[in-house]
Amino acid sequence: MSRVKIRAVLFDLDGVLVNSIEAHGRAWAWIMSTLGLEVDPFIAPLTEGLHSRRIARLAFESAGYEPGMKLSDDELEEIIDRKRAYYREIVGQVAIENDVVEVIRGLRDRGLKLALVTSTSRDNLDHIVTREQQKLFDVILWAGSVAESKPRPEPYLTAAERLGVRPAEAVVIENAPLGIRSARAAGAWCIAVASTMPRELLGEAHIVVDSVLELGRPGGWESVLERLAALGQPGRVEPSEELVAPIPVRRWKA
Structure with a gap:
């Protein structure tokens, strides 16, 4: 060989x-709850690697949350900044x-x-x-x-x-x-x-x-x-964004 x-x-x-993945999941659950969405912390490992804006948009699409789907990149970035700040609060001294x-x-x-x-x-x-x-x-x-x-x-x-x-x-x-x-x-x-x-x-x-x-x-x-x-050789695969499971999210209030 x-x-x-x-x-x-x-x-x-x-x-x-x-x-740190658990803290990321909790931060996603928190920021989505402020928008009236309930998301399981499993969203973090499931979507890990994607840009945060892309993760948020996928969650909005999965929940059929039209106000979120209409947000501009700048508006969405403000939400992501809040998520990141909350993450740093709860992750502690990891x-x-x-x-x-x-x-x-x-x-x-x-x-x-x-x-x-x-x-x-x-x-x-x-x-x-x-x-x-x-x-x-x-x-x-x-x-x-x-x-x-x-x-x-x-x-x-x-x-x-x-x-x-x-x-x-x-x-x-x-x-x-x-x-x-x-x-x-x-x-x-x-x-x-x-x-x-x-x-x-x-x-x-x-x-x-x-x-x-x-x-x-x-x-x-x-x-x-x-x-x-x-x-033998590492080979290559296509870089598909298809998730291995659905994003666990739902809209729970108007």
Whole structure:
């Protein structure tokens, strides 16, 4: 069996390096409630990767909420800003835990280039990832760094280009279906972490693991390389925005 050549690891943030998805779900539920909509916090992992404006519009469409569907981008951005501010209030002091930091350092010590590729805002990024932790990455991209968001391939293509590697030489660590599609559409390898969604909804990834910590265990990274080598090539998929389940939202008052 030939070995696969991996030169870089590209990490998603929410749900992969930090346990912040629950807070995102609560923030979406809160902001939608102010508009008369009831939404399940599962909206967060289900739509993770999309731009926040797109998530809001999908929720409005799913609920048949015409006032929301008529909002301009500027009006919608004001709502999203309130959601982000509320998120920062409730997420607390979430940060990349020390054991996860050690996994990142271990990969760097192997000579791998590292990127952080998130769809969260710069303010949210700075709130939960310390300046010292940000220095662990050679490249960091956040919402607004590129024109197109996940599931389009641009975020991971841009990260690979800035790292100076081909997409097929990169492993993306994701936790959500749309992020997985972004990685696969870019032509990169993808490992899904079953931290926020059931394994059966992560089947488009090349490998599914329970925790990013598995990469730092003795023989963990070598096992990943062997499993990827057995697959041959990463291949590509179309970057569809089709969700793996309906957005759980309904209108509960006029």
